[in-house]
Amino acid sequence: MKKTNVVNTFNPSIDGKGIMMGRKAFTEDFAPKDALIIKVMRSPHAFAKITHIDVSEAKKLPGVEIVLTHKDFKRNAYTRAGQGYPEPSPHDKFVLDEYVRHVGDEVCAVAAVDEATALKALDAIKVDFEVYDPVLDFEGAKDHKVRVHPEDDIHEMFPIGFDPKRNLAAAYHMEIGDVGKTLDDSDVVVEESFHTTPQAHAMMEPHAVHAEIDYNDRLLMFSSTQTPFHVRRILSQTLEVPIHKIRVIKPRVGGGFGGKQALHGEMLCAAVTLRTGKASKMVYTRKEVFESTYSRHRMRLDFKIGATKDGKITALDVYGLSDTGAYGEHALTVYMVTGSKVLPLYNKVDAVRFHGDIVYTNRMPAGAFRGYGAVQGNFALESIIDMLAEKLGMDPVELREKNMIKEGETSKIFEVMGEGTEGTAMDMESCKLEYCLKRGLELTDWRGKHPKKVEDSKVRSVGMAIAMQGSGIPFIDMGAATIKLNDDGFYNLTIGATEIGQGSDTVLAQIAAEALGCELKHVVVYSSDTDLTPFDTGAYASSTTYVSGNAVYKAASKLRDMMIREAARMLKCDVESIDFDGRTFTDSSGSSVTLSKLSNTLTYNDEQQQLTATHSYVGHKSPPPFMAGFVEVMVDRETGEFDILDYTSVVDVGTTINPKLAQGQIEGGIVQGIGMATYEEYHMSKKGKNITGDFLNYKIPSQKEINRLRTEFADSYEDSGPYGAKSAGEIGIDPPPAALANAIYNATGVRITTLPITPEKILMGIKQKEKDRQ
Amino acid sequence: MKIQNFHKASSLADAYERLERSSDAAIIGGGAWMKFSSRTLEEAIDLSGLGLDAIDERDGVVAIGSMTPLRDIETSDVLKRIFNGILPHAAAQIVGVGLRNIATIGGSVVGKYGFSDLLGPLLCMDARLEFFKEGEVSLAEFLERKGRTDDILVSVNIPSKAGCGYFKKVRKTALDFAVLNITITKTDGQTRIALGSRPARAVLAMDAMAVLNGSVDNDETTIEKAAEKAAEAVRFGDNHRASEAYRKHLAYVYVRRGLFMLEEGRT
Amino acid sequence: MKLHATINGRKRVLEIQPGDVLLDTLRDHDFISVRRGCDSTSCGVCTILVEGKPVPSCTYLSARAEGKTITTVEGVQDHAARLAGFFGGEGADQCGFCNPGIALSVYALSNEAPDADEDTIRHYLTGHLCRCTGYHSQVQAVKKYLEGLK
Missing domain, CATH: 1.10.150.120 ([2Fe-2S]-binding domain)
Structure with a gap:
């Protein structure tokens, strides 16, 4: 795969202009005007049973079309997770249930001719609850006397450690070598517990879905989803509608970050339309997005790390507790990634253990979110590495250089841990982590700035962290592409892959154009329509460029071969003698035919036929991208406030198919990671109600929080990726929490182990240190 | 908020008459926070179009019409000139330009919001409020009154005295409400200090002011003592943005810093 | 009630309710570029121009736009x-x-x-x-x- 023109060059996104101009693009824009409006009654209680529900008054209201309660659904346990099948998440949810398990959980739903009527109908429904003591503290959830899931008709799809009697959604254990003994034999051992808090995806487009029955009597659904094919399957299985009767179209999605991997309004919207025969629409309010979807998993990670005196890391031992909230979506797999895409960073250890429990609580569920466990694990690991360096009296960068994974090496963890299953052994055929680290030190003048410089009441300091992620899930994530040659020689690329704003339509078109030797504009993309495009698992697990991109490359190469065969027939020569430059087919004698002529002839004149090629790809490995992140802060020692002066990253994502879009993925991830590290936090009332359920109270970074972002890419080529590409979607979010915690420590001597890193915590730490000194 | 009828007032007298007619009628300021109210209004009375959106300086007073948007306050040259421009400086840090184009100073004052960043500067500049019926009343007095006013705020009047000022908003992100806001002004040898978003509404730090205004010279010891008093004597509270203890500490640090800056002629 | 306003250079008369906000009024009349992000004045997604100035349409009473010029991206x-x-x-x-x-x-x-x-x-x-x-x-x-x- 030699690169020529289109890949790894500047190309603006193919769809940005129309979207800036406000054209119809997003789910709600396509909703039929007469769609019924669906509104959901949300539970005011963290845990309760519906003992009585009276919908008679609501049904009498003019304009109310249907009221749905748990009595209207067959008890088919399912998971909203939006994963491949069988899912590694427990089937522990019902479309509507007699139990409500968190504030914001669904009680019942109404569809009416307009929003005002629907809201009025909700007001008219009388519900009696038997309210229970909720399980809110995740550290006490395991074996708590209150069971979050007392029902007996829920199940796991294969063994994941699911044990609802003990409030366990999943559990995991693995050990390589003898960790206990290795730690005992280590010269130095550092031990610390780290806490991370839930984070909201806070994509700008709230979840939206609408459905209608089309003229073929099928359910046509538009959804702002990351997984249209999974949506189709899960709807069919749960509502018992034949899958061929469902078509799911994903229009432009206004941001996902994992938050739209799962199903949200789809189930109720489909149910309303199937039962009424009428179009219906459900758009989440921002409050619902905050309260009734899901967040990142809260975790407590108990880390132990051992090393020899001269700084060889010998053992890593991690026990984790992860809070999956009311439902176990992604419970096991997120937690496994906390180990599998974090611990291999230090691959020279003699022993490593990683185990943990993922518990149910009566909080909003947790689910997929960019970073997917790795960001939690990275915060703990890259913090404890700095702590170890200090204890060893060693430079933290030197400690990393000595122990981190390098090109050509492997880690046993890859083989042992997959996502929900065993893993896949692989060597790091592309790993420019050493370069990333070295280059970052140069760019940031690290040696001149580390660890700090005191300026009056303020301290300027630096901190850093390294990170890795993956590129799709091997032997699970599959993407497929179809490319069609049209008359006059332009192409249609249809892909199941899901553009959610990350630029995948552009990147995949670039790969096709490169393989076909044409200009980008001659590849017309259509994606994510379960009737018209081939299958794709969806936009998650950093898979689109690597997995779907490989499918596109293969489909384009196949079509190219088909075109050459037709050109050889036309020129009456051997296939081998044809040279195709993207526009003209030339044989060894110099005779030629243009693509335009060839395609027109094939369409209208001679041996007419449609040339089309489909190819699919499933990864046999998941080559990790790597990066080093460096932050410079100015800390006010009197108040604990800090400014982020600079954030510099050097990243190995393999070839950047589209350098600007790759940069956008990295920087967007970084800023989301900075938000998580500094001020993003759910606050809850004593009864489990979210009191930060809007943008006034849940703060995400704005224009003014980050003064300077610098991103560079390492020159890297991953042989198994399309044109050398790996993934860029998630990794950026991983380093900020630890890098920042390390910078704050360097400035103040205060080690923050519980996110977010707030000025108040820093100040209290400074005061405590002063007290200790006296 | 639900609104059953919308009335655009033809004059202040008209607005007042409509307001008197029903206890469920209310003046709509900028409407910026109306989404957070569960009130049902029989009638929303709109004052736009009555020329209440001007900032005028006359007879030693800067009069800000109650319907003046915060964005106009932010960019007002007249306001930038008094007390080192603390009011424009505070206004500029409230959410974004879009919100500031609709939120009005009248709404900020009459709403008596705890999170307001304007009440502190207005208290420190000794603002007086001009009401349609009642006439002039000091802001400090108005803020002490319980409940909603049934009068109409016409303008916020600030004596345009020579003086200097300091304003600091401690916050998590540029779009957030303050963890605490600190205002200090000095004019005619008198210092005023206000602390707002405690998270309760801004108040003058009377005890701290007494320390400063009772001493001949605001030297280091006096400033230190005043800062301590501000932290000690003003009541702070907890919310998810910060604890009482942290707010107390911030009050001490920033009152001290602000006083030093004003003494040194820096702002 | 009626709203008379100049929207994207064209004089329009729209039927509105007293409590309606411009976000809903405009979307109902197919100005779909005006998007809903939060409903609480705090995300900027629904920004439009009234008299040339950016305002959050989720919080701007439609009745208040009487006689004014409104600009959306369509304009x-x-x-x-x-x-x-x-x-x-x-x-x-x-x-x-x-x-x-x-x-x-x-x-x-x-x-x-x-x-x-x-x-x-x-x-x-x-x-x-x-x-x-x-x-x-x-x-x-x-x-x-x-x-x-x-």
């Missing part, structure tokens, strides 16, 4: 297309959900402060949340766009 298509070129150039267009609102603020900024530097641009656009880009590329794009107007 400044050339500007939006040109700005899109600069966003594309900086890789600043990811999901794009917030972009029509930003386009309108940039339009207002180009009238209010055509010489805006980076700080002024950031200050002017602070009310627009974006979860995709990290903002840096947006600011660069707007800077280049403004320079291009000179």
Whole structure:
């Protein structure tokens, strides 16, 4: 795969202009005007049973079309997770249930001719609850006397450690070598517990879905989803509608970050339309997005790390507790990634253990979110590495250089841990982590700035962290592409892959154009329509460029071969003698035919036929991208406030198919990671109600929080990726929490182990240190 | 908020008459926070179009019409000139330009919001409020009154005295409400200090002011003592943005810093 | 009640309810570029221009727009297309959900402060949340766009 023109060059996104101009693009824009409006009654209680529900008054209201309660659904346990099948998440949810398990959980739903009527109908429904003591503290959830899931008709799809009697959604254990003994034999051992808090995806487009029955009597659904094919399957299985009767179209999605991997309004919207025969629409309010979807998993990670005196890391031992909230979506797999895409960073250890429990609580569920466990694990690991360096009296960068994974090496963890299953052994055929680290030190003048410089009441300091992620899930994530040659020689690329704003339509078109030797504009993309495009698992697990991109490359190469065969027939020569430059087919004698002529002839004149090629790809490995992140802060020692002066990253994502879009993925991830590290936090009332359920109270970074972002890419080529590409979607979010915690420590001597890193915590730490000194 | 009828007032007298007619009628300021109210209004009375959106300086007073948007306050040259421009400086840090184009100073004052960043500067500049019926009343007095006013705020009047000022908003992100806001002004040898978003509404730090205004010279010891008093004597509270203890500490640090800056002629 | 307003240069008479906000009124009349992000004045997604000034349409009473001029991105298509070129150039267009609102603020900024530097641009656009880009590329794009107007 030699690169020529289109890949790894500047190309603006193919769809940005129309979207800036406000054209119809997003789910709600396509909703039929007469769609019924669906509104959901949300539970005011963290845990309760519906003992009585009276919908008679609501049904009498003019304009109310249907009221749905748990009595209207067959008890088919399912998971909203939006994963491949069988899912590694427990089937522990019902479309509507007699139990409500968190504030914001669904009680019942109404569809009416307009929003005002629907809201009025909700007001008219009388519900009696038997309210229970909720399980809110995740550290006490395991074996708590209150069971979050007392029902007996829920199940796991294969063994994941699911044990609802003990409030366990999943559990995991693995050990390589003898960790206990290795730690005992280590010269130095550092031990610390780290806490991370839930984070909201806070994509700008709230979840939206609408459905209608089309003229073929099928359910046509538009959804702002990351997984249209999974949506189709899960709807069919749960509502018992034949899958061929469902078509799911994903229009432009206004941001996902994992938050739209799962199903949200789809189930109720489909149910309303199937039962009424009428179009219906459900758009989440921002409050619902905050309260009734899901967040990142809260975790407590108990880390132990051992090393020899001269700084060889010998053992890593991690026990984790992860809070999956009311439902176990992604419970096991997120937690496994906390180990599998974090611990291999230090691959020279003699022993490593990683185990943990993922518990149910009566909080909003947790689910997929960019970073997917790795960001939690990275915060703990890259913090404890700095702590170890200090204890060893060693430079933290030197400690990393000595122990981190390098090109050509492997880690046993890859083989042992997959996502929900065993893993896949692989060597790091592309790993420019050493370069990333070295280059970052140069760019940031690290040696001149580390660890700090005191300026009056303020301290300027630096901190850093390294990170890795993956590129799709091997032997699970599959993407497929179809490319069609049209008359006059332009192409249609249809892909199941899901553009959610990350630029995948552009990147995949670039790969096709490169393989076909044409200009980008001659590849017309259509994606994510379960009737018209081939299958794709969806936009998650950093898979689109690597997995779907490989499918596109293969489909384009196949079509190219088909075109050459037709050109050889036309020129009456051997296939081998044809040279195709993207526009003209030339044989060894110099005779030629243009693509335009060839395609027109094939369409209208001679041996007419449609040339089309489909190819699919499933990864046999998941080559990790790597990066080093460096932050410079100015800390006010009197108040604990800090400014982020600079954030510099050097990243190995393999070839950047589209350098600007790759940069956008990295920087967007970084800023989301900075938000998580500094001020993003759910606050809850004593009864489990979210009191930060809007943008006034849940703060995400704005224009003014980050003064300077610098991103560079390492020159890297991953042989198994399309044109050398790996993934860029998630990794950026991983380093900020630890890098920042390390910078704050360097400035103040205060080690923050519980996110977010707030000025108040820093100040209290400074005061405590002063007290200790006296 | 639900609104059953919308009335655009033809004059202040008209607005007042409509307001008197029903206890469920209310003046709509900028409407910026109306989404957070569960009130049902029989009638929303709109004052736009009555020329209440001007900032005028006359007879030693800067009069800000109650319907003046915060964005106009932010960019007002007249306001930038008094007390080192603390009011424009505070206004500029409230959410974004879009919100500031609709939120009005009248709404900020009459709403008596705890999170307001304007009440502190207005208290420190000794603002007086001009009401349609009642006439002039000091802001400090108005803020002490319980409940909603049934009068109409016409303008916020600030004596345009020579003086200097300091304003600091401690916050998590540029779009957030303050963890605490600190205002200090000095004019005619008198210092005023206000602390707002405690998270309760801004108040003058009377005890701290007494320390400063009772001493001949605001030297280091006096400033230190005043800062301590501000932290000690003003009541702070907890919310998810910060604890009482942290707010107390911030009050001490920033009152001290602000006083030093004003003494040194820096702002 | 009736709302008489000039929307994107055309005089319109729209039937509204007293409590309606412009976000709903405009979307109901097919100005679909006006997007709903939060309903609480705090994300900037629904920004439109009233009398040339950016305002959050989720909080602007439709009745209050009586006699005023309203601009949505449908009314400044050339500007939006040109700005899109600069966003594309900086890789600043990811999901794009917030972009029509930003386009309108940039339009207002180009009238209010055509010489805006980076700080002024950031200050002017602070009310627009974006979860995709990290903002840096947006600011660069707007800077280049403004320079291009000179």
